[in-house]
Amino acid sequence: MQLEFDAFHQAFREEIRAFVRENLPPEMARRQKQLSFPGNRSDILEWMRILHRRRWSVPNWPVEYGGTNWTPLQHFIFERESQEADAPGLFRGGTHMVGPVIYTFGSEDQKSKFLPAIREGRFSWAQGFSEPGAGSDLSSLRTTALLRGDRYVVNGQKIWTSGAHLSAWGYFLVRTDTDVKPQNGVSLLLIDLATPGITIRQIPQIDGDAHLCEVFLENVEVPAENLVGKEGAGWTYGKFLLDNERTFSSFIYWNIRELRKAKEIAQRETMDGTPLAQLPTFRARLAQAEARVLALEWSVLRVLAQEARPHKLSVIASALKLRGSELQQLITELQVDLLGARSLRFYAPSETEQLQSPDDAFWPDYVPGKTGIALITRAASIYGGSRQVQRNLIAKHAFGL
Amino acid sequence: MDFSLSDEQVLLRDSAERFVREEYKLDARRRLVAAGDPISAEHWRQYAELGWLALPIPEDVGGLGGSFVDLMVLMVALGSGCVLEPYIPNLVLCAPILDRSPARSLLGAVADGSLRLALAHDEAGDRFNLAGPRTTQATAAGDGFLLTGAKTLVLGGPSADRFIVSATITGEPACSLFLVHRDQVEDQVEQALSRYPLIDGTWAADLSLSVEVSADALIVRSDRATALLDEAIDRATLAYLAEAVGSMETCLEICSAYLKIRKQFGQAIGKFQALQHILAEMFVEAQEARSILYQALSQIGADASLRRRAVSAAKIVIGQASQIISRQGVQLHGGYGVTDEYPISHHFKRLMVIEKLFGDIEHHTTRFAGTAPGLQAPDSSPAA
Numbered sequence: 001m002q003l004e005f006d007a008f009h010q011a012f013r014e015e016i017r018a019f020v021r022e023n024l025p026p027e028m029a030r031r032q033k034q035l036s037f038p039g040n041r042s043d044i045l046e047w048m049r050i051l052h053r054r055r056w057s058v059p060n061w062p063v064e065y066g067g068t069n070w071t072p073l074q075h076f077i078f079e080r081e082s083q084e085a086d087a088p089g090l091f092r093g094g095t096h097m098v099g100p101v102i103y104t105f106g107s108e109d110q111k112s113k114f115l116p117a118i119r120e121g122r123f124s125w126a127q128g129f130s131e132p133g134a135g136s137d138l139s140s141l142r143t144t145a146l147l148r149g150d151r152y153v154v155n156g157q158k159i160w161t162s163g164a165h166l167s168a169w170g171y172f173l174v175r176t177d178t179d180v181k182p183q184n185g186v187s188l189l190l191i192d193l194a195t196p197g198i199t200i201r202q203i204p205q206i207d208g209d210a211h212l213c214e215v216f217l218e219n220v221e222v223p224a225e226n227l228v229g230k231e232g233a234g235w236t237y238g239k240f241l242l243d244n245e246r247t248f249s250s251f252i253y254w255n256i257r258e259l260r261k262a263k264e265i266a267q268r269e270t271m272d273g274t275p276l277a278q279l280p281t282f283r284a285r286l287a288q289a290e291a292r293v294l295a296l297e298w299s300v301l302r303v304l305a306q307e308a309r310p311h312k313l314s315v316i317a318s319a320l321k322l323r324g325s326e327l328q329q330l331i332t333e334l335q336v337d338l339l340g341a342r343s344l345r346f347y348a349p350s351e352t353e354q355l356q357s358p359d360d361a362f363w364p365d366y367v368p369g370k371t372g373i374a375l376i377t378r379a380a381s382i383y384g385g386s387r388q389v390q391r392n393l394i395a396k397h398a399f400g401l
Numbered sequence: 402m403d404f405s406l407s408d409e410q411v412l413l414r415d416s417a418e419r420f421v422r423e424e425y426k427l428d429a430r431r432r433l434v435a436a437g438d439p440i441s442a443e444h445w446r447q448y449a450e451l452g453w454l455a456l457p458i459p460e461d462v463g464g465l466g467g468s469f470v471d472l473m474v475l476m477v478a479l480g481s482g483c484v485l486e487p488y489i490p491n492l493v494l495c496a497p498i499l500d501r502s503p504a505r506s507l508l509g510a511v512a513d514g515s516l517r518l519a520l521a522h523d524e525a526g527d528r529f530n531l532a533g534p535r536t537t538q539a540t541a542a543g544d545g546f547l548l549t550g551a552k553t554l555v556l557g558g559p560s561a562d563r564f565i566v567s568a569t570i571t572g573e574p575a576c577s578l579f580l581v582h583r584d585q586v587e588d589q590v591e592q593a594l595s596r597y598p599l600i601d602g603t604w605a606a607d608l609s610l611s612v613e614v615s616a617d618a619l620i621v622r623s624d625r626a627t628a629l630l631d632e633a634i635d636r637a638t639l640a641y642l643a644e645a646v647g648s649m650e651t652c653l654e655i656c657s658a659y660l661k662i663r664k665q666f667g668q669a670i671g672k673f674q675a676l677q678h679i680l681a682e683m684f685v686e687a688q689e690a691r692s693i694l695y696q697a698l699s700q701i702g703a704d705a706s707l708r709r710r711a712v713s714a715a716k717i718v719i720g721q722a723s724q725i726i727s728r729q730g731v732q733l734h735g736g737y738g739v740t741d742e743y744p745i746s747h748h749f750k751r752l753m754v755i756e757k758l759f760g761d762i763e764h765h766t767t768r769f770a771g772t773a774p775g776l777q778a779p780d781s782s783p784a785a
């Protein structure tokens with residue numbers, strides 16, 4: 001075992017730090033710090049453009065498509081340092097989801113049309129998988145795409161399509177064959193969201209935001225060339241795409257950063273003049289959260305360093321997702337507890353982005369946004385395979401139960 | 402012991418449940434919140450008509466002289482609808498203070514709905530230490546006082562006609578209470594009242610005070626004010642906890658209904674044992690919550706140290722139960738749980754607000770530990 005970063009990776013860390021320091025616009029960092037989730041879409045795309053100038057916007061892609069040759073640990077360092085400096089993340093819907101599917105299974109036309117757009121942060125993508133009746137049981141999805149000449153005619157409804165209202169394109173799982181077993185008739189289709197017949201409704205959320213969307217598709221005509229790969233293989237591609245998020249679903253980088261913010265609040269909020277960080281109860285809670293975050297970080301490192309293991313990777317991924325989402329909830333709720341009754345004020349999403357004074361006696365800058373994030377973070381144990389579904393997967397695939 | 406309700410209490414509960422059914426369907430509640438008014442005047446009128454505003458007010462000043470148990474029956478029922486009206490700030494927090502002051506004749510107007518009150522007590526840096534000294538100052542000015550300072554989280558403040566303001570009279574060790582007209586506050590400082598909604602759709606305000614008041618505005622002097630406030634806050638806390646119990650029991654109904662209608666993998670999700678166990682766990686929490694509520698009710702009229710201990714115990718148990726129930730309630734709903742379009746998220750936020758008002762679990766744990774046999778610090782007296 002070698003349990004430290006070697007000199008090469010240490011040097012790389014300095015390189016990333018310097019780059020972020022020199023290139024991250026301070027206003028963007030401030031917004032990101034205050035907002036956290038899901039982050040300001042235009043900032044994310046702008047950051048993609050900044051990274052692109054250094055050829056770092058799609059680091060996980062093969063070099064021929066504009067990616068890097070980074071080791072898994074380099075990716076880790078890149079993500080961690082970016083978050084540490086309050087940089088927006090990559091636009092993962094493009095870089096980690098649809099992008100890899102397109103360069104692995106897509107046509108040459110699709111590659112030349114979409115890969116540069118993702119790389120250069122030109123627009124964002126929405127993921128149209130879930131439906132009202134197909135959540136945890138995705139295979140029961142019913143949206144159909146039937147081939148009529150050179151186009152598919154798409155009918156159905158998607159839900160929870162994050163950011164659809166801000167996205168130019170979406171990648172959709174649709175049923176192209178209704179006569180076969182549920183998994184077999186599903187295909188992956190790229191759809192221009194400006195196509196006639198598409199209606200998008202934003203869903204009002206628990207936190208006052210409306211980022212989740214319903215997408216209604218009524219006789220939407222999609223050129224047949226927008227089918228990715230083969231008809232009926234959508235399930236395989238969908239899995240492939242979600243597999244790219246194995247370690248990221250631990251939200252380790254995010255957890256590290258939010259814990260840091262919690263500690264900052266604990267230094268600034270006081271009780272009878274004593275910073276909360278000095279009170280036994282909060283000290284203990286912060287310390288325990290930190291120990292958990294450290295463990296999660298090393299769990300991620302074990303995956304990234306490709307440790308030989310007795311279990312399937314998918315089982316480890318489920319464990320990372322479970323613990324990561326628990327920590328997301330624990331840490332954001334700790335932030336809320338630190339704020340005490342101040343946490344109860346409602347801030348509309350537009351207010352949380354505004355500049356707040358650090359010295360306001362009642363509502364200093366670290367107050368707005370925190371409770372909203374804690375509220376929507378209840379979703380961390382719901383999306384991307386719910387807590388219960390992940391547990392089912394571990395029981396089944398680790399223990400054959 | 403007998404835990405059954407009297408006939409009058411059954412009528413009271415039924416009227417409140419009917420009100421919730423008729424006025425607080427999810428869509429109606431969402432419309433009220435979206436309207437952005439700090440109070441529905443129409444609802445407040447109904448509260449008056451139904452006798453709820455008169456309920457806890459003594460008979461000799463136009464009230465019904467109801468007991469705290471009556472009040473609890475009402476709060477549990479209103480809690481099931483996550484109602485938005487500032488009932489507790491008016492009737493449980495302020496009315497009893499007024500009752501023990503020279504201004505008690507005003508209570509008739511509170512009972513008929515024509516006068517609304519709010520307590521302006523919280524200040525920056527308080528963090529639940531509501532018994533501490535106030536930085537808001539009352540200095541002699543003419544025949545009366547000049548009040549200067551800033552108050553925050555004044556519950557029901559945006560819809561109040563008068564404020565009970567805590568302030569320290571120069572040279573005195575503890576705060577006194579003043580009754581101040583809203584107009585007086587607003588006339589003397591621009592934007593003296595800044596109002597904002599809380600996450601559950603109820604309203605609060607910050608007050609920036611620089612207001613001259615006459616001598617008779619002083620309604621409770623420092624020798625009695627802290628104890629009176631302490632009692633009023635304990636009683637308000639318990640009333641909120643009763644609301645929380647109503648809310649939690651409703652969460653159970655909402656969730657069990659949802660588990661029966663929501664289908665995934667070709668069956669009702671309620672067939673999954675994992676979810677059955679979650680619901681069963683929520684049930685245990687709700688049971689305990691009601692039990693600790695009754696425990697606290699039994700002590701609400703006792704002397705201060707017993708009362709405080711009982712209220713803190715209730716706050717701990719109900720606070721923890723509400724976190725488990727609301728969080729699991731959302732989880733059981735999947736994505737639908739994090740939308741505003743299902744009632745579970747409304748209960749979630751209401752319960753979160755109640756957990757934090759007048760001391761969170763953390764605060765009450767410390768307060769309770771200070772009185773629990775075998776847990777006191779060697780040098781602390783039980784009443785401290």
Ligand SMILES: Cc1cc2nc3c(=O)[nH]c(=O)nc-3n(C[C@H](O)[C@H](O)[C@H](O)COP(=O)(O)OP(=O)(O)OC[C@H]3O[C@@H](n4cnc5c(N)ncnc54)[C@H](O)[C@@H]3O)c2cc1C
Pocket residue numbers: 126127128129130132134135136137159160161162212379382383384385386387388389392663665666670673675676732733734735736737739
């Ligand atoms: C914030 C957020 C963002 C999202 N973004 C997207 C997106 O961009 N694109 C997209 O396509 N989808 C997205 N989703 C959808 C998400 O993947 C689904 O919400 C998720 O799959 C759960 O489905 P559901 O909401 O229908 O819940 P359901 O499947 O109805 O689950 C309800 C409850 O049943 C439980 N349950 C279900 N099956 C079982 C079982 N077999 N055993 C035990 N318990 C079970 C669940 O754990 C949950 O507690 C998003 C969701 C959220 C909340």
